[in-house]
Amino acid sequence: MGTALAVSAVSLGLIITADYPSTTFIAITDAERMAFTNTTFAQGSNITVMVEMKNGEDGPRNFSLAAHAWNTTLFGVQYFSETLEEGEKWFVNVTFELNDPGVWRLDFDLYILEDGGTEYLYGSPHIWILVE
Numbered sequence: 152m153g154t155a156l157a158v159s160a161v162s163l164g165l166i167i168t169a170d171y172p173s174t175t176f177i178a179i180t181d182a183e184r185m186a187f188t189n190t191t192f193a194q195g196s197n198i199t200v201m202v203e204m205k206n207g208e209d210g211p212r213n214f215s216l217a218a219h220a221w222n223t224t225l226f227g228v229q230y231f232s233e234t235l236e237e238g239e240k241w242f243v244n245v246t247f248e249l250n251d252p253g254v255w256r257l258d259f260d261l262y263i264l265e266d267g268g269t270e271y272l273y274g275s276p277h278i279w280i281l282v283e
Contacts, residue, residue, distance in 0.1 A: 174207030
């Protein structure tokens with residue numbers, strides 16, 4: 152398959168919905184803050200993904216991140232949580248051990264909770280990788 156694996160577009164975007172208008176964002180890059188494109192990894196290696204989130208909501212919010220693979224349970228689920236003030240950014244490094252060959256979709260589900268409110272899924276950007 153080579154490195155011609157098509158990956159999701161850079162997972163940086165302003166996620167704006169009618170229910171929750173804001174300038175909150177989530178971005179996914181490699182550890183050097185570069186986009187993933189046509190990416191192949193060697194079996195037995197690791198991948199470290201940097202997830203950046205910014206609170207563009209009106210006031211402090213609890214941000215929760217669930218990192219997992221969409222099409223397998225091999226990687227388990229990694230959970231992270233942080234309370235961010237308005238305008239504050241949060242960086243999380245997530246590492247996956249790539250012990251099995253295949254095409255994998257790595258998902259990053261972002262949940263936001265306001266004090267006294269109900270937690271909601273804000274967005275679920277992902278990347279596709281090839282492990283050979």
